Amino acid sequence: MAEADVREAVASDAAEIARIQVETWQTAYAEILPPAVLAGLDSAQAEQEWREAVTSGAATVLLATEGRWTVGFCAAGPAPESEVAxxxxALPADASTTVLVSALLVEPRWGRRGHAGRLLGTLGRRFAEAGATRGIAWVPESDSASLSFYRAAGWAPDGTVRTLDAGGRPLREMRLxxxxxxxxEHH
Structure with missing residues (x-):
């Protein structure tokens, strides 16, 4: 395997982040999201949103690389009260020190090579060093791969669920x- 690493994203990475997001959603979420939603994903809009996320400093965005290839990314920041409530x-006692992992994607062709674990591990260390105490993530109930990944990381559902409108189809998510x-844990 080529050398794998994690680094901080910069503005010039926005196009690659958007490409990974769109292609991964279209592949990994084909059974979860309606075809019209997946077909309507706009790479140019996603690129603009990621460029803003990277440059505004509101979120920490990290990239996973293998050799010269960017293979995945994650984004996280302080959890908004509405996400942790x-x-x-009611807000938990640690609401102000909880981190929301808002995105964690690795292209399927680069999967099962440790990239997601390196991304989440690097993210966790950075936020823990800055005083964060725990993390949360919202995952579709039907996304067994992501649920298994987070469980292997020691995360578990906390009993909170939400239902989003995914192009006219309800999408239930669990908060981990x-x-x-x-x-x-390796299984």
């Missing part, structure tokens, strides 16, 4: 939570 709106010091 319980179903009744866990520590930022990852010990991956």
């Amino acid at each position: 319980a179903a009744d709106g 939570t866990g520590p930022l010091d990852f010990e991956f």
Whole structure:
């Protein structure tokens, strides 16, 4: 295997991040999202949004590389109160030190090579060093690959679910939570 690494994204990475997002969603979420939603993904709009995310500093965006290839990315930042609140709106005691992992994608052709674990591990270390205490992520209930990955990282559903409108089709997501010091279990 070529040398694998994780690095901070810069503005010039936005096009590649958008390409990975669109292509990965169209492949990995073909059974989860309606075809019209996947067909309507706009690479140019996604690129603009990722460029802003990388340059605004509102989120930490990391890239996974293997050799000269960018193979995946993740984005996270302080969890907004609306994302960390319980179903009744109550905030947990650690709401201000909780991180929301808003995106974690590795191109399927580069999967099962440790890239997602390196991304999440690097992200966890950075946020823990800055005082964060735990992380959360929203994952579609039907995304067994992502659920297995997070479970291997020591994260578990916290009992909170939400339903999004995915092009006229309901998409149920579970909120997973866990520590930022990852010990991956290999199955």
